Amino acid sequence: MDRTESTWARNAPARYGGVEAGGTKFVCAIGDASLTLLERVEFPTGGPDETLDRTIDFFRSRSGNGGLAALGVGSFGPVDPRPDSPAWGYITTTPKPGWRHTDFAGRLRRALGVPVGFDTDTNAAALGEGTLGAAQGLHTFVYLTIGTGVGGGALVGGKRVHGLLHPEMGHMKLPRAEGDDFEGACPFHGDCLEGMVSGPALHARAGGPPNRLPPDHEIWTHVTHYLAAALVNITCVLSPQRIILGGGVMHQRHLFPRIRRRAQHLLAGYLQSPEIIAHPETFIVPPGLGDNAGVVGSLALARLAAEQAASRAQKHSAERTI
Numbered sequence: 064m065d066r067t068e069s070t071w072a073r074n075a076p077a078r079y080g081g082v083e084a085g086g087t088k089f090v091c092a093i094g095d096a097s098l099t100l101l102e103r104v105e106f107p108t109g110g111p112d113e114t115l116d117r118t119i120d121f122f123r124s125r126s127g128n129g130g131l132a133a134l135g136v137g138s139f140g141p142v143d144p145r146p147d148s149p150a151w152g153y154i155t156t157t158p159k160p161g162w163r164h165t166d167f168a169g170r171l172r173r174a175l176g177v178p179v180g181f182d183t184d185t186n187a188a189a190l191g192e193g194t195l196g197a198a199q200g201l202h203t204f205v206y207l208t209i210g211t212g213v214g215g216g217a218l219v220g221g222k223r224v225h226g227l228l229h230p231e232m233g234h235m236k237l238p239r240a241e242g243d244d245f246e247g248a249c250p251f252h253g254d255c256l257e258g259m260v261s262g263p264a265l266h267a268r269a270g271g272p273p274n275r276l277p278p279d280h281e282i283w284t285h286v287t288h289y290l291a292a293a294l295v296n297i298t299c300v301l302s303p304q305r306i307i308l309g310g311g312v313m314h315q316r317h318l319f320p321r322i323r324r325r326a327q328h329l330l331a332g333y334l335q336s337p338e339i340i341a342h343p344e345t346f347i348v349p350p351g352l353g354d355n356a357g358v359v360g361s362l363a364l365a366r367l368a369a370e371q372a373a374s375r376a377q378k379h380s381a382e383r384t385i
């Protein structure tokens with residue numbers, strides 16, 4: 064690299080890479096310093112080798128002048144997001160064929176030579192909504208996705224929740240809706256939240272694509288019950304300032320007012336908050352970023368990883384000077 068190129072690279076605006084890794088599709092994106100999406104591609108999720116090679120090829124071909132500053136990955140799980148764990152960056156006990164115990168983030172970091180931020184797909188989506196979407200300015204909020212799977216990410220006091228492993232809000236056990244005898248579709252628990260309201264569960268209930276069912280179909284009454292019950296539990300545990308509901312099932316916009324009413328009913332006036340009592344439309348909301356919450360969140364993870372790497376380098380340099 065000659066001096067001109069080197070100077071250009073140093074002064075080039077930061078570019079971040081983001082991966083929203085889903086069980087059915089991968090979305091790879093490039094974003095600028097303000098996390099504006101510059102490019103977005105998606106492809107079906109195959110086996111781990113094929114899919115990760117395709118991901119690496121995409122970012123290598125787009126690295127260009129100055130390269131990527133960092134990469135962020137929001138992944139289907141379960142995953143290990145704990146930075147001090149030997150299995151950091153792994154997909155762990157997934158039932159998805161071939162992906163169990165896959166080193167995901169480490170492989171991308173070695174191949175691309177950049178800092179990698181890694182978290183669950185739902186924590187990434189929550190971060191995206193907090194950065195540029197419907198939770199801007201809030202410190203404690205939840206993003207729940209209802210799609211092929213059901214999962215929740217949370218920021219509490221401005222920090223993403225990990226803990227023992229990470230939250231698994233999609234697998235909470237809920238009281239059955241009256242008159243609902245569907246056995247449930249979760250391979251682990253049967254009738255947990257995911258087992259009752261995920262896209263595949265609704266497909267099995269309806270005997271076909273659920274999006275064709277009219278809004279007054281009984282299935283939507285059941286979906287309303289389970290989601291409202293889940294939101295009540297989440298509200299009682301985490302006291303979120305807002306709950307964002309995303310994912311393909313929530314494209315059924317008629318569900319929002321029904322879930323708000325049902326959640327109010329279940330809470331029975333116990334939580335005296337104006338957001339719940341008078342303005343539930345500000346408490347239970349669709350994503351501000353639409354279906355891009357996850358991918359914008361993965362870019363936000365990349366930006367955080369770049370900042371952390373820069374801060375570590377600065378600290379290291381200061382220690383050497385001393």
Ligand code: ZN
Pocket residue numbers: 233234249250251252253255256257258
């Ligand atoms: Zn389950």
